[in-house]
Amino acid sequence: MRQDRRGTSRPALRFYVHVPYCAARCGYCDFNTYVPGEQGRGSRSQWRDAAVAEVAAARAALPVDPRPVASVFVGGGTPTLLPAADLGAVVARIAEEFGLTADAEVTVEANPENITPRLLDDLLTAGVNRLSIGMQSADPAVLAVLDRRHQRDGAVRAARLAALAGFDRVSLDLIYGTPGETDASWRDTVRTAIDTGVTHVSAYALKVEPGTALARQVAAGHVAPPDDDEAASRYEAADDMLTAAGLPWYEISNWAVPGHECRHNVGYWSGDDWWGVGPGAHSHLAGVRWWNVRHPTRWTAAVSGGEDPREGQEVLDADQRRTEQVMLGVRLAAGFDPDVLVGPGRRRTVAALARRGLLEPAGEREWRLTRRGRLLADAVTVELLQPVRSAATG
Amino acid sequence: MTTTPGSTDQSLIRNFCIIAHIDHGKSTLADRMLQATDLVSDREMRAQYLDRMDIERERGITIKSQAVRLPYRAVDGRTYVLNLIDTPGHVDFTYEVSRSLAACEGAVLLVDAAQGIEAQTLANLYLALENDLQIIPVLNKIDLPAAQPDKYAAELAHIIGCSPDDVLRVSAKTGAGVAELLEQIVADIPPPTGDPDAPARALIFDSVYDTYRGVVTYVRMVDGSLDHRQRIEMMSTGATHEALEVGVISPEPVPGDALAAGEVGYLITGVKDVRQSRVGDTVTTAAAGAAEALGGYQDPKPMVYSGLFPIDGSDYPVLRDALDKLKLNDAALVYEPETSTALGFGFRCGFLGLLHLEIVRERLEREFGLDLISTAPSVVYRVGMEDGTEHVVTNPSEFPDGKIAEVNEPIVRATVIAPSDYVGAIMELCQSRRGTLLGMDYLSSDRVELRYTLPLAEIVFDFFDALKSRTRGYASLDYEPAGEQVADLVKVDILLHGDAVDAFSAIVHRDRAYSYGVAMAGKLKELIPRQQFEVPIQAAIGSRVIARENIRAIRKDVLAKCYGGDISRKRKLLEKQKEGKKRMKMVGSVEVPQEAFIAALSTESDR
């Protein structure tokens, strides 16, 4: 993919499919998802038809695009609330319209409590070959603060079942820094995840999003706000343990057995093209970003009426493209090429960041973040984008 | 006999000002006079009509003196011309009062009948007496249930040396007694006695820059007259101009043919250069002008200095121009360029007090659209070195290193008036501020006047607030410069990551150095965001560190959350961070947000 970007061939084409339903809303979550009884939710059967229709519309919009699709990622929300056949219908339509590459990665996000041997079989039948399971934590106290509907064993059991069913690419999502978590309980969470034998782990620092139940609890003083220093320690602990277990980092929040990286997500960070299907889904095609209306009912109405479901779009100018390239590229262990930076001071900026222990060489031309640099990635990015100034002061 | 501007018979003119302690009702009394003389109709009336600036109306205080000409038909059947000047009451603007007094023959001394004599009542009374003005003592606010007119009439009579029966009683709110007061003014205040036939001499007592008309100059004609279209001369510079417009304020500008001896009015020459029209200068005619200028004013000496810096460095020329314009009608404002390593280019400005500083700063911001940082105010120190050289220090960061023989600090003579119950509390406060008691007098059985010598630096900042809180708001304070004294003063530097930050240095008494250092270091620790490295904050006297705080290094600055494909959102967050970085000032290797400077330098909780 990286060669593609620099070479003459076009970047890969991917699909993201958004399922906007959950059984209940977790207290920390601000994703575009709807629980029973919520306004604008629409019906699940309409969702399938509309999603299929949007795939057809994508083809109509790209009538001569020769690229087969390199990955499909079905996320949410909780895709596993829907019958596997519904998800399969969308994947099938993508394959029908565009074709899939021989090694296409097809991921579905799954919540532990929905996972049964039957569902797993159905997903395999539908062409799904990768599962991303929302484990979040093994600490019952943390799962309670997060409002999760599964217990410690739920995710472990789900990962085992997935392996038994024949999924060789399974990922677990973890959240660290939740109030109530301790260094010991976090280590136990990571250990538990590793012991399931999965080949991929994502670990995210808990962020208190405005408007969520968690934000209200923090504001009211019922829950302590997450502490950045603690989060940094947890990150380091996870990084140590995962690396030792044979899952080195490949992106700031992602670790995998080499070869088991999530190619779809790497595509986001590498400037690939993708079409986002579903309410609120984001898309990117050759420097244009757009996003759909958020409400499932509005999205369904638009798509089934043959209208464009986009709510907004932006055409990136050179400066914005450069910002994104730096911002995204810097997150990858593969590193970034300083030549994407502009200004006469760029080499000195990189050297200054290296001297301060934030960057290290990653190849002949590439540089990547050190572990300390990963924890300060946003500050490093801002500095990289202001080459002259940081060269003068660094 | 006529009362047309330019040909008013001097015997019909009464020039007076209203003086009082702050808030005793001067501007409100002026309102009633504007109405009683039918100059402003009830419909056009608004409270404190003469407080014309937005900032005056918002704060409910007078900052600038205002002159207004009132035609008044007295009971004797004759029409008089009353030139009234409403003055400010706050101690910072005493200079404004003294300039107004020089344009008058009499003064109405107003005292709130519920408060009695206060510190600025005395200060302004003494000023009026020094100017040989006829004083008319008046009690105001007699409508208030809490008014004690008999008690305070006795106090006033005692101070002035008249009979309590001579003290008039009015309510500027209801208008009661105002008619009698106007009669008293006509009867008691002497008419002007200039020579109408002598060469023209007019004293400039105010000057204002107007965007449309250029410089508007306010004058009191002493001798002779100035005509419309006549060529006039500024006696200090010899510069001549044409009087494009002459007139009187009644209550808005009314152009006329001339200004004659005894009158108060304005003139416009079309000149835009504000320095051409200096307050205190004498105006005469270019042809056959006067030989000798009138006694001008002594420019007031600034009491406190502070650096003013534009937040946006490119606004520096705008700031310079704005200061030039404000200076025109604010003789007390002085300034010279200053460079700060932390704040860039700005001006070191001298002010009469903190209210003055605040008002100037606010006027600069609102009238000229500037965004400013002001550094911690400082008084002026004189530092003698062992080698015999001397430094005048208005900026703490310029406090000399090396062998210091002695440091002199300015002192003031302060007057505090309060109910006698609070004498103990006041003495304790003054003692803690290194004060020396000069004397104490009873104004009446339960009210005292205390006189102290105090270091200016001890009272100019928060002394008044401390005084008010210890006396439940009953004490009033006035002070005037009273020379210098030698004191044990040191400079406390604040070091960020080893580099001294000039804007944070302060000169304090040795006994207070520690608490200042601890407070400032603590405040900065809260205000400066964590950096990628640990940042020690130290307070030091010379090389001796007296207080220390640490800002721990930031360990995590990354959005480690799954945003899926919403990359626009992430980019926008980053662009915001990038913008935020522009509002940072680099102090050595430490990034300090503008807001931190502003908050750290705000005066409230400094000492």
Ligand SMILES: Nc1nc2c(ncn2[C@@H]2O[C@H](COP(=O)(O)OP(=O)(O)OP(=O)(O)O)[C@@H](O)[C@H]2O)c(=O)[nH]1
């Ligand atoms: N009850 C009552 N209130 C009055 C009277 N005269 C003035 N006030 C009130 O006292 C307050 C101060 O009045 P001003 O006229 O602004 O006082 P000032 O002396 O001009 O104040 P400075 O110019 O700031 O020194 C206002 O709230 C007036 O409404 C009065 O005769 N009776």
Ligand SMILES: C[S@@+](CC[C@H](N)C(=O)[O-])C[C@H]1O[C@@H](n2cnc3c(N)ncnc32)[C@H](O)[C@@H]1O
């Ligand atoms: C699209 S969400 C997955 C949705 C899926 N329904 C689930 O909850 O497992 C992807 C991951 O983002 C992470 N995440 C969601 N909200 C977060 C927050 N406020 N702070 C940190 N991580 C969060 C969780 O680890 C979640 O599994």
Ligand code: SF4
């Ligand atoms: S299950 Fe996942 S998407 Fe649904 S509310 Fe919880 S965190 Fe959000």
Ligand SMILES: [Mg+2]
């Ligand atoms: Mg007033």
